[in-house]
Amino acid sequence: MSTQSGITASKELLDSFKSLSSEPLIIKISDDNTELVTDSKLGAVSSGKEHLSSAFESVNAHLKESFPSPAYVVIPVDPTADDYVFISFIPDSAPIRSKMLYASTKNTLLTSLGSNKFSKSNSFAWTELEELTYEYYQKVISATNNDDVLSKDEKMLNELNTLQTLSLAGSTSSFKRELASMHSPSPSPSIHGPGNDNILYKFDSSLQEEFQSLSKNADTNKLITFNIDSASEVIKLTTSENGIALDSLLDSLAKANPVARPQYSIYNFYRGKYAFIYSCPSNSKVKDRMLYAASKVSLIHYLKTLLSEDSLTIDKSIEVGDLDEIELSELTVETEAATPSSVSSASSAGAGSGVGRQGLKFSKPKGPRRR
Template sequence: MSNQSGIKASPALLDAFRAFTIDDDARTLLVKIENESLEPGEVIKAKSSYFDDVALLAPHVSEKEPLYILYRTDSTATGTTAGLTFISYIPDAAPVRHKMLYASTRNTLVRELGGDKITASFFMTDKDEITREGFQKFAEHEKLSQPLTEEERALRSVREVEAKEGFAGTATRKSHVSSGLTFPIGPEVESALAGMNSEDYNVIVLEIDVQKESIELAKKAQIEEPTHLHSMISTDRPRYTFFLFKHAFGQKNHESLVFIYTCPPGSKIKERMLYASCRAAIVAEAEAIAGLKVQKRIEAGDGSEISRDSLLADLHPQQQETKRAFAKPKAPGRRR
């Protein structure tokens, strides 16, 4: 993928970078995302050694705003050839949307500036890491670890965001205002969610329109078996699915609303980050807007992983265990 987030380096940044690479007195070039474009920040002149000059970054680093830092290095400091250290600083306290944009754009920035000029790459999430001690720690790690490709580094960033923005169990209901990134929900989605308890359909599949940054209705249908979800859910792009699972268990009839977040391994990095960041908010919105109550939240690679048995195991785990533990042994076969 040459451009995961749609954000590109501006002509001003390319010019600033060319000037930076030939200015031996320049230590650092800062890069920010502004108005959906990669733009140059300040150029900081070198005053001392590689590690001592890290202190010059302090006034420019915020606890809540991500930042890219191009830092001139040398072979003694990092154990690599002289060149540039690329720091992707995405603080934990930053807004989710900002984290998503910076994590999914870093690969593009490196490619457009020229990956051959970058000899070390650090991913930092805390302002306290941007210190002499922090740089020394990362430099030592860079010497010892196997180098990752830029694609691998971008994917690692995505996984970190997915883990941090993952939703909790269904016992705790989260406010749709505070649970992750929230996009507008289209009127078709609201209408479909409101009619979830009707007899017309028991499955709603939602998708994110990346261009419009909104949640849209992809499909709705009535299915007989959970295995039929496979034909409704995309196998190459993430999706959100609400499934009203009507079933009998323990001599009782149940109607359990299940929320399924599917994320195929080959899906695009930006889409993975968007869907991972929005999934908790989608459930909260469904509960707030349509008065639905989700009994179980499930994550899967695609719809083929969902079956009646897997849903029963998720919805009735203790009963399943008890049933297996106290099952009556089979009688021995009759002998002739």
């Protein structure tokens, strides 16, 4: 996540890290959510070949007592060579606020400790106690070039390079790959479905057909909703309806998403103009939030390219949490401003007072946005 929490590393933590020799260091956010502090500088562990095994055993036992509380873990591999294992441990069952705080503070922590000390192959983002073992660590290292032995969760992580949008080379797990869309801002407009070089997942055939028909329904208040099926690795059509009036939009979006998970939508709010809507309810699973966020930018680029071929546009890109945060006025104003009759009436009204057509201004109210 690119948003930063504003939490800083304490002097105590920085001093503890500088003095690390072989013992693991567990880091947490202080109770008042202002500093990163040392939760525990565990005692000395076995040396030699048993060093890492003993360190992971000690960390697992300590975090088990406070599970599912999140934490960061630093395990020295060779302190003299500035080589450490870094683990961002954020359990799925932890409170949402805690998960978001830890995810948005990771960048600050790595920068404070020194990003050059944490190689890509030794930096991880794990969610289960079973992963905090030396055996699992060995499996991860050996699986770097062998996807066949990855678990379902590991394969998902392999496709979520934007889990943490960090500038640090060592800030992401060795499982993850970068999305091509991060480097290629203009995805191919082929309607036969984006390949891996453009969008994280492919479209199903029904959704492809709906995208093909957009130019034929450019003035019908068409609403298309679609979501990501991570199990089948496909972006699937959920609903497609014509004649959805603006005052019925929220009800239609809610009806299309009864389980309140993240959702993408395209809404034709005026002739030839579309809005891309991404909603992410507050009770959504963290993995779903990250997956949808990772795919959003590429989808918008793809759709803009596709629609431009028929002189259509995505005029609005709306991102909200819960659906009731959508400001319908953002679409209403655009409609009124673009309606010839509205402009004509306003011009006539201003003719007697010296206000010309060029003097028309439309205020666009902006409601609060949750990021």
